[in-house]
Amino acid sequence: xxxxxxxxxxxxxxxxxxxxxxxxxxxxxxxxxxxxxxxxxxxxxxxxxxxxxxxxxxxxxxxxxxxxxxxxxxxxxxxxxxxxxxxxxxxxxxxxxxxxxxxxxxxxxxxxxxxxxxxxxxxxxxxxxxxxxxxxxxxxxxxxxxxxxxxxxxxxxx
Amino acid sequence: xxxxxxxxxxxxxxxxxxxxxxxxxxxxxxxxxxxxxxxxxxxxxxxxxxxxxxxxxxxxxxxxxxxxxxxxxxxxxxxxxxxxxxxxxxxxxxxxxxxxxxxxxxxxxxxxxxxxxxxxxxxxxxxxxxxxxxxxxxxxxxxxxxxxxxxxxxxxxxxxxxxxxxxxxxxxxxxxxxxxxxxxxxxxxxxxxxxxxxxxxxxxxxxxxxxxxxxxxxxxxxxxxxxxxxxxxxxxxxxxxxxxxxxxxxxxxxxxxxxxxxxxxxxxxxxxxxxxxxxxxxxxxxxxxxxxxxxxxxxxxxxxxxxxxxxxxxxxxxxxxxxxxxxxxxxxxxxxxxxxxxxxxxxxxxxxxxxxxxxxxxxxxxxxxxxxxxxxxxxxxxxxxxxxxxxxxxxxxxxxxxxxxxxxxxxxxxxxxxxxxxxxxxxxxxxxxxxxxxxxxxxxxxxxxxxxxxxxxxxxxxxxxxxxxxxxxxxxxxxxxxxxxxxxxxxxxxxxxxxxxxxxxxxxxxxxxxxxxxxxxxxxxxxxxxxxxxxxxxxxxxxxxxxxxxxxxxxxxxxxxxx
Numbered sequence: 001x002x003x004x005x006x007x008x009x010x011x012x013x014x015x016x017x018x019x020x021x022x023x024x025x026x027x028x029x030x031x032x033x034x035x036x037x038x039x040x041x042x043x044x045x046x047x048x049x050x051x052x053x054x055x056x057x058x059x060x061x062x063x064x065x066x067x068x069x070x071x072x073x074x075x076x077x078x079x080x081x082x083x084x085x086x087x088x089x090x091x092x093x094x095x096x097x098x099x100x101x102x103x104x105x106x107x108x109x110x111x112x113x114x115x116x117x118x119x120x121x122x123x124x125x126x127x128x129x130x131x132x133x134x135x136x137x138x139x140x141x142x143x144x145x146x147x148x149x150x151x152x153x154x155x156x157x158x
Numbered sequence: 159x160x161x162x163x164x165x166x167x168x169x170x171x172x173x174x175x176x177x178x179x180x181x182x183x184x185x186x187x188x189x190x191x192x193x194x195x196x197x198x199x200x201x202x203x204x205x206x207x208x209x210x211x212x213x214x215x216x217x218x219x220x221x222x223x224x225x226x227x228x229x230x231x232x233x234x235x236x237x238x239x240x241x242x243x244x245x246x247x248x249x250x251x252x253x254x255x256x257x258x259x260x261x262x263x264x265x266x267x268x269x270x271x272x273x274x275x276x277x278x279x280x281x282x283x284x285x286x287x288x289x290x291x292x293x294x295x296x297x298x299x300x301x302x303x304x305x306x307x308x309x310x311x312x313x314x315x316x317x318x319x320x321x322x323x324x325x326x327x328x329x330x331x332x333x334x335x336x337x338x339x340x341x342x343x344x345x346x347x348x349x350x351x352x353x354x355x356x357x358x359x360x361x362x363x364x365x366x367x368x369x370x371x372x373x374x375x376x377x378x379x380x381x382x383x384x385x386x387x388x389x390x391x392x393x394x395x396x397x398x399x400x401x402x403x404x405x406x407x408x409x410x411x412x413x414x415x416x417x418x419x420x421x422x423x424x425x426x427x428x429x430x431x432x433x434x435x436x437x438x439x440x441x442x443x444x445x446x447x448x449x450x451x452x453x454x455x456x457x458x459x460x461x462x463x464x465x466x467x468x469x470x471x472x473x474x475x476x477x478x479x480x481x482x483x484x485x486x487x488x489x490x491x492x493x494x495x496x497x498x499x500x501x502x503x504x505x506x507x508x509x510x511x512x513x514x515x516x517x518x519x520x521x522x523x524x525x526x527x528x529x530x531x532x533x534x535x536x537x538x539x540x541x542x543x544x545x546x547x548x549x550x551x552x553x554x555x556x557x558x559x560x561x562x563x564x565x566x567x568x569x570x571x572x573x574x575x576x577x578x579x580x581x582x583x584x585x586x587x588x589x590x591x592x593x594x595x596x597x598x599x600x601x602x603x604x605x606x607x608x609x610x611x612x613x614x615x616x617x618x619x620x621x622x623x624x625x626x627x628x629x630x631x632x633x634x635x636x637x638x639x640x641x642x643x644x645x646x647x648x649x650x651x652x653x654x655x656x657x658x659x660x661x662x663x664x665x666x667x668x669x670x671x672x673x674x675x676x677x678x679x680x681x682x683x684x685x686x687x688x689x690x691x692x693x694x695x696x697x698x699x700x701x702x703x704x705x706x707x708x709x710x711x712x713x714x715x716x717x718x719x720x721x
Binding site: 039043052053057062063 | 311314315326327337345
């Protein structure tokens with residue numbers, strides 16, 4: 001770990017008084033900063049909070065929202081809750097997978113620009129089918145409009 | 159809290175039990191459990207202890223306090239169905255290769271499946287193949303036999319303060335393993351084996367090295383010498399129907415002779431050597447005020463723990479080798495010439511109550527030019543397997559005495575096997591002729607028993623020596639933190655990794671439920687041996703004195719090591 005990373009993590013820990021009960025909040029902030037949970041930072045955090053590595057790893061693997069793998073710069077979440085599902089979210093997911101060359105097993109593009117995830121319900125069933133890109137909600141999607149969105153981001157990134 | 163509960167129509171009074179489960183068990187009903195251990199926190203994972211109340215509720219009795227007037231049924235039709243279902247589900251995702259499993263016959267899952275008459279399972283087998291982790295020198299972890307009761311996680315975290323194992327992932331995907339997909343050997347595991355003691359199935363077992371023992375015993379070119387640790391003699395009998403604490407030293411010697419050991423010696427003797435060396439070292443450090451407090455070094459689980467978590471206090475750990483390694487050193491010196499004369503190799507096996515001793519024997523500082531001080535460590539449990547295999551009737555075998563010249567240890571050496579024993583042994587030496595007999599008794603009593611931290615203070619030549627005795631690594635961890643913060647001060651600290659000391663080590667037989675009582679009874683067995691031994695203090699052991707004057711003359715430094 002570089003001293004710069006250490007300082008960042010120390011700041012997060014400091015904001016939470018280095019308290020064990022703040023573990024989830026701390027991990028959330030780390031993920032916000034790095035878009036995933038790097039192993040060395042988790043080990044460092046465990047040491048600072050005086051908890052075991054198993055404990056922090058257990059919490060990190062328990063919640064779907066935490067990722068131990070590096071995520072892409074843009075995170076696309078496709079809602080597959082009941083409402084979105086019946087309004088055909090699966091074709092949208094498949095279209096995006098195809099556009100980005102991803103699969104169920106490989107969810108992040110090699111250029112680290114995109115990560116595609118499914119979520120169980122975004123709570124916007126009236127707007128189904130819904131996707132979010134970097135937490136920005138896009139309602140009433142079709143496979144075509146979803147691909148357009150992805151392509152426009154690709155262009156911006158070029 | 160006290161009152162009366164109605165259990166299966168019988169009025170059962172209760173006073174102070176911490177949960178309904180204890181009341182039911184005290185009333186003579188062996189309610190089944192997987193995840194409940196009276197010394198661990200309550201997790202409520204297995205639901206086997208559930209009962210039905212008169213109002214038709216199903217409650218997990220481990221997690222409920224006894225209530226006055228509560229009426230429960232422990233074996234109602236609903237409960238029976240419920241329990242069978244749990245067992246069926248557990249079995250459907252369990253590697254059922256029982257004949258190849260070392261826990262067979264003692265496996266709680268197998269026992270309960272039999273008890274509830276589960277002859278066929280409605281559910282299809284759905285075992286996910288997980289890799290078996292045999293990286294550790296002490297234990298083997300087989301996740302395919304794990305029922306996720308969490309006992310190992312709890313004992314590692316709560317009692318040992320290590321936390322090498324944890325729950326990973328969620329729901330049906332959950333698996334118990336070390337963090338970050340590491341192998342056990344790559345973690346901070348201290349090899350204490352307490353996880354294996356509480357594991358109800360064969361998911362965590364001792365690394366079985368009996369095959370190596372057989373090979374050595376069959377090999378005519380090898381002189382096989384066995385040393386037996388104090389704690390083995392008060393627990394091995396449990397595997398053959400004896401009560402915890404029943405002493406079977408003579409039978410163990412006889413059995414080892416039958417197995418083909420040439421000489422059988424007593425680790426108690428090298429415990430005496432340790433006492434002499436360690437008390438000298440302590441008095442020297444104390445007079446100089448150097449690297450105090452002095453921590454004891456006989457427990458390899460503790461040494462590893464300190465190295466992992468507090469490398470800065472390693473210099474405070476005694477330089478004395480543990481009794482196991484001291485014996486190895488002495489035997490190597492003693493047999494060196496003889497080996498050359500006879501053209502044979504001496505092969506040293508130690509029988510230990512401890513899984514961490516396996517790891518200790520393989521530490522690089524105990525291997526000299528490819529020769530290990532101790533060739534092989536087998537645990538009490540493995541010795542029991544060997545005895546079963548050869549078909550000796552343990553009840554009937556006639557007792558034999560240990561061999562000379564290394565077969566006599568003092569009472570002080572014997573009590574090494576329980577928490578407080580090392581301290582008492584050291585005190586017996588340094589208080590000799592300084593305190594009266596009654597005063598000594600009072601001091602010795604203060605370091606006995608199962609309190610998590612025991613303290614004593616003695617006055618030697620006008621200065622006060624403050625002593626602490628701690629067992630269970632979590633307790634040790636807390637004590638070290640208090641010492642660091644200046645809250646507590648000591649000069650001498652005895653640490654044993656396992657609760658109760660070596661008598662409850664990770665290599666010992668596993669009773670159905672390990673309790674405080676088991677630990678106390680085994681310790682009592684050691685104190686009984688001490689009571690009847692003619693030599694009470696280590697420095698009165700003339701064999702130990704002889705060793706210093708003869709075999710180890712000018713070689714005393716070989717009994718020390720720098721961690």
